[in-house]
Amino acid sequence: MSAVTDPSIPVPEIPVSEARSFEGYVSAMPVEPQAPPASTTGVVGWMRMHLFSSLGNTALTIIFGAFALYMIWGLLSFAIFDATWAGADREACLAHTGREAGACWPMITERLAYFTYGSYPIPQRWRVDVVFLLGVIGLIWVLWIDAPRRDLGAFYFFVIVPVAAYCLLYGLPLLGLPIVDTDLWGGFLVTLVISSAGIVAALPLGILLALGRRSKLPVISVASTIFIEVARGVPLITVLFVAKVMLGYFLPERFDPALMVKALIAVALFSAAYMAEVVRGGLQAIPKGQQEGASSLGLGYWQSMRLIILPQALRITIPGIVNTFIGGFKDTSLILIIGMFDFLKTVEVAVEDPKWSTPVSGPTGYLFAAIVYWICCFGMSRYSRAIEMRLSVAHKR
Amino acid sequence: MSTIGSSGRADAATLAAPSRGSFINDPKTRAIFWQAVLVLVIAYLFYSAIENARANLAAKGQVFGFDFLSAPGGFDINQHLISFSSEEGSTYGRAFLVGLINTLLVSAIGIVLATILGFIIGIARLSTNWIVAKVSQIYVEVLRNIPLLLQLIFWYNAVLKPLPNPRNALSFGAGIFLSNRGLTIPEPTFAPGAENIAYALVIALLFAFAFRHWAKGRQEKTGQQYPTGLVSLVSIVGLPLLAYFLSGLPLHFDVPVQKGFNFSGGLQVYPEFVALVLGLVLYTAAFIAEIVRAGIQAVSRGQIEAAHALGLRQKPTLNLVVIPQAMRVITPPLTSQFLNLTKNSSLAVAIGYPDLVQIFAGTALNQSAKAIEIMLMTMAVYLAISLVTSFVMNVYNRRMALVER
Numbered sequence: 001m002s003a004v005t006d007p008s009i010p011v012p013e014i015p016v017s018e019a020r021s022f023e024g025y026v027s028a029m030p031v032e033p034q035a036p037p038a039s040t041t042g043v044v045g046w047m048r049m050h051l052f053s054s055l056g057n058t059a060l061t062i063i064f065g066a067f068a069l070y071m072i073w074g075l076l077s078f079a080i081f082d083a084t085w086a087g088a089d090r091e092a093c094l095a096h097t098g099r100e101a102g103a104c105w106p107m108i109t110e111r112l113a114y115f116t117y118g119s120y121p122i123p124q125r126w127r128v129d130v131v132f133l134l135g136v137i138g139l140i141w142v143l144w145i146d147a148p149r150r151d152l153g154a155f156y157f158f159v160i161v162p163v164a165a166y167c168l169l170y171g172l173p174l175l176g177l178p179i180v181d182t183d184l185w186g187g188f189l190v191t192l193v194i195s196s197a198g199i200v201a202a203l204p205l206g207i208l209l210a211l212g213r214r215s216k217l218p219v220i221s222v223a224s225t226i227f228i229e230v231a232r233g234v235p236l237i238t239v240l241f242v243a244k245v246m247l248g249y250f251l252p253e254r255f256d257p258a259l260m261v262k263a264l265i266a267v268a269l270f271s272a273a274y275m276a277e278v279v280r281g282g283l284q285a286i287p288k289g290q291q292e293g294a295s296s297l298g299l300g301y302w303q304s305m306r307l308i309i310l311p312q313a314l315r316i317t318i319p320g321i322v323n324t325f326i327g328g329f330k331d332t333s334l335i336l337i338i339g340m341f342d343f344l345k346t347v348e349v350a351v352e353d354p355k356w357s358t359p360v361s362g363p364t365g366y367l368f369a370a371i372v373y374w375i376c377c378f379g380m381s382r383y384s385r386a387i388e389m390r391l392s393v394a395h396k397r
Numbered sequence: 398m399s400t401i402g403s404s405g406r407a408d409a410a411t412l413a414a415p416s417r418g419s420f421i422n423d424p425k426t427r428a429i430f431w432q433a434v435l436v437l438v439i440a441y442l443f444y445s446a447i448e449n450a451r452a453n454l455a456a457k458g459q460v461f462g463f464d465f466l467s468a469p470g471g472f473d474i475n476q477h478l479i480s481f482s483s484e485e486g487s488t489y490g491r492a493f494l495v496g497l498i499n500t501l502l503v504s505a506i507g508i509v510l511a512t513i514l515g516f517i518i519g520i521a522r523l524s525t526n527w528i529v530a531k532v533s534q535i536y537v538e539v540l541r542n543i544p545l546l547l548q549l550i551f552w553y554n555a556v557l558k559p560l561p562n563p564r565n566a567l568s569f570g571a572g573i574f575l576s577n578r579g580l581t582i583p584e585p586t587f588a589p590g591a592e593n594i595a596y597a598l599v600i601a602l603l604f605a606f607a608f609r610h611w612a613k614g615r616q617e618k619t620g621q622q623y624p625t626g627l628v629s630l631v632s633i634v635g636l637p638l639l640a641y642f643l644s645g646l647p648l649h650f651d652v653p654v655q656k657g658f659n660f661s662g663g664l665q666v667y668p669e670f671v672a673l674v675l676g677l678v679l680y681t682a683a684f685i686a687e688i689v690r691a692g693i694q695a696v697s698r699g700q701i702e703a704a705h706a707l708g709l710r711q712k713p714t715l716n717l718v719v720i721p722q723a724m725r726v727i728t729p730p731l732t733s734q735f736l737n738l739t740k741n742s743s744l745a746v747a748i749g750y751p752d753l754v755q756i757f758a759g760t761a762l763n764q765s766a767k768a769i770e771i772m773l774m775t776m777a778v779y780l781a782i783s784l785v786t787s788f789v790m791n792v793y794n795r796r797m798a799l800v801e802r
Contacts, residue, residue: 061528378542
């Protein structure tokens with residue numbers, strides 16, 4: 001009511017005829033709302049609310065802001081402002097008078113091919129490129145949820161690409177592709193090959209293990225459970241050690257696979273256990289009625305799994321599968337410990353090269369490797385989150 | 398194979414009506430058949446593996462057995478909590494123990510620090526302060542998307558190794574120095590009578606626990622409240638302090654001093670250890686932060702609003718409503734992160750910290766060539782840690798789980 005007597009607020013002009021129709025001090029028209037205080041709107045208001053709402057918050061803002069600025073500035077000046085962009089050897093990257101030594105990028109650009117292919121023979125490198133291309137097509141086909149004929153895509157990705165990759169990468173003298181020994185493979189190629197094994201072989205195996213663990217047959221369920229728990233209970237590095245130093249004892253003497261094959265088997269079995277647990281989670285989320293419905297339609301075990309249960313379970317486990325794959329992708333870096341030349345190892349080789357040996361060669365190499373890994377993993381995790389969102393929307397409907 | 402899934406109650410009907418089909422279509426027969434096949438396959442795999450191993454070992458002139466554990470090792474370990482030296486003829490068995498203790502040490506310290514940091518970052522991600530939330534988010538997104546191995550190598554090779562020598566060490570005051578020899582900190586030394594402090598601490602903890610229990614019962618009966626937090630704090634801090642003064646100040650700190658090319662006094666923490674703990678903590682904290690954030694967000698807003706409606710203020714709402722429910726969501730994945738950290742500590746091998754894998758599955762294996770025995774023992778240790786932890790977790794979960802109807 002005070003608004004009526006407040007002289008600072010303009011009283012709306014009320015036509016006399018209307019003014020008579022009511023009595024007292026009740027206004028015929030709503031009073032225009034006052035604009036919010038300037039301090040609560042716009043940038044200033046936002047900052048007051050989110051940055052300086054109290055004394056403690058202001059202190060936090062200053063501390064975190066200073067820390068963030070310091071880190072960003074340090075990173076930018078190392079990677080860009082102080083960086084060396086061209087040069088032939090370490091001389092170019094040394095600290096010169098009047099300027100700090102930043103990242104030594106020519107050391108990276110000179111070896112980009114090495115980081116990608118390792119010591120793969122140069123005239124044969126097109127074969128690796130073809131495999132990359134085939135893999136990318138398969139990946140898009142499988143991961144793009146609205147892609148046409150995704151069943152065909154799965155067949156392409158899980159059968160055709162691995163076979164083609166084997167023929168192209170290892171060689172097939174019949175087709176005029178000379179054999180390239182796996183010892184020569186290296187760099188990102190090895191990282192991709194090993195981590196793909198973590199999904200191409202591990203996913204089908206993981207599905208079988210998950211079904212086995214949920215099986216009503218005691219022997220199958222116990223065997224699957226033991227395998228899964230043992231593989232998940234030990235570190236990957238011990239599994240790789242086993243593959244390197246112990247597997248040879250358990251194989252016939254005439255049969256001695258290359259280190260690459262041993263590592264592939266180790267990673268595939270290891271990831272299969274993790275995949276199995278992810279898939280089992282998906283299977284558990286499918287209501288019992290689905291299985292009962294399938295049974296009442298007369299579908300047998302494999303039919304109901306293939307047509308009813310697994311399509312639903314796998315769909316909701318895509319985020320989990322991608323997350324497991326991200327973990328596997330990061331973990332492939334461990335194969336450098338058993339002496340394989342994966343991407344990280346090739347970066348280490350570059351860092352230790354005396355030709356580029358400067359105080360900044362270490363940070364430069366590790367920064368480059370970190371950026372590459374980060375882009376791959378972050379991209380995949382974004383994808384998995386997008387799928388999750390989409391599934392939750394579909395679920396809510 | 399087509400009817401295995403539908404076994405169960407239908408079996409009775411099948412038995413009652415023998416005319417239904419032939420013997421090979423009976424789900425029970427099929428179940429037994431397939432399980433027998435699996436047993437045979439697994440048995441054959443094990444049999445041939447063992448036969449091959451026997452043949453291969455014989456060809457190399459080796460014998461399977463754990464006798465080597467009592468043989469002298471002939472190598473040295475630079476970081477050991479229990480004595481170990483090749484001159485005294487320390488055995489492989491002792492090397493196993495040293496490695497195991499080092500693994501447990503780094504895991505225990507890593508778990509404590511990662512939990513603290515992870516909870517701080519997880520809560521900071523939910524802060525209303527924009528910059529605090531953003532910085533925490535960036536921390537999480539950057540750290541967990543870079544392989545741990547790369548982070549360890551970075552901390553060790555690019556940060557700790559290029560540090561100045563002890564003479565020019567970075568000083569943080571209070572006798573804490575960082576140099577290329579690692580972290581140097583004051584070493585606590587105990588005079589006789591120091592054990593009283595430990596006793597006092599135990600008594601204080603017991604007292605605090607008992608008081609809490611009593612106060613809770615009292616409150617439930619009479620509604621009377623006691624300042625349990627304050628009483629616990631005073632007793633836990635005060636009693637050991639009292640013991641310290643009463644038993645004649647038995648605790649001293651040996652503060653390191655820069656002397657010549659090295660430090661004299663103090664406790665030297667090797668750079669490998671520092672790098673390993675740093676890498677493990679920063680990496681795992683990113684995952685724990687996500688778990689904590691998800692756990693807090695899992696408590697529905699209605700719970701908080703209901704607590705406010707009941708007249709609970711901010712702090713009791715947090716303590717009595719939000720945290721207990723969030724912890725129920727947080728604990729299981731948190732435990733698996735602890736296990737991950739323990740397993741990831743095996744990456745020590747990449748930077749040369751003498752943990753179980755580096756010492757036992759590395760040095761000892763190369764010296765003794767007992768690949769099978771050593772790998773079996775190493776994996777058994779990690780497996781035992783995992784299984785014991787999961788067992789404890791399952792018991793805990795069963796107690797904590799919501800009881801519905």
